[in-house]
Amino acid sequence: MQQRKLGNEGLEVSAIGLGTMMMPDNDESVHTIQGALDMGVTMLDTADLYGTEYLLGRFGGNEKLVGRALKGRRYKAVIATKFGITHGQGPKGDPAYIKKSVDASLYSLGLDYIDLYYQHRPDPNTPIEETVGTMADLVKQGKIRYIGLSEAPADIIRRAHAVHPITAVETEYSLWSRELEDEILPLLKELRVGLVPYSPLGRGFLTGQIKKFEDLPEDDYRRYYPRFQGENFAKNVEVVSLIERMASQKGCTPAQLSLAWLLAQGEQIVPIPGTKRLDRLQENLGALQVKLTAQDLEEIERISPKGVAAGNRFGAF
Known part of the structure; x- marks a missing residue:
């Protein structure tokens, strides 16, 4: 398994991780997580609010799932989890909330320490210096090893990094969502902070498996996202067809091409595609064998330039 370094504090992880956000709480998910670890995937990403249907208002449980899968395999894993998104608040x-949250996550995961601890979203009512200062205290206490931020703007990242080194920033990044290339990506390279892209396959759109809106189950949360609706859907399918064609020419799948493109954007980028199926995980890892030439990258830029996706990232729930 290829390895990559996140940040400048010594954290090394597999070049592709596994996002567990939408995993159902069942034996198949445990089998997939354990299979990932056995194949050399070390980076497992969860959060205190994740659960099978958290987007529909049913929160939590994912950390316990990950904890069960880690039995006898903790030494193989780098566990990233998050705090900071609350139930309607x-x-x-703030310091009191962070201290309560980390203890709850350690209990749910069944761990003595968390490898990478993210603030899930910046708190507009608490200075980032106060938040990161509290997280730095957790590092000193041995409850966490490294500090991360999620969906944070450039000014917050810079201020946070001045308090304590930030190891990684997690945010959406893919051929579908390239907004961070303007400010965030150059800043992370300057500060030598790692980037962990979530939804690196455009919530499944870039796999080429979704051809029409009806392919999404009736209870699928993606039905509420603008990019999966109406005229946006039709336009986006056309772009994916071009990606599929190029992938076929390269002898890989659209998912592998999309992940290979992400990996080519910088040495400190570690995408975390989510899946509940072991065969999909194996397919994703195949991206590590896809070599993109300068000409390939130019062609990808032509068919999927920044801003190509029709519709916003998120919709109203």
């Missing part, structure tokens, strides 16, 4: 990052 907005993002939080």
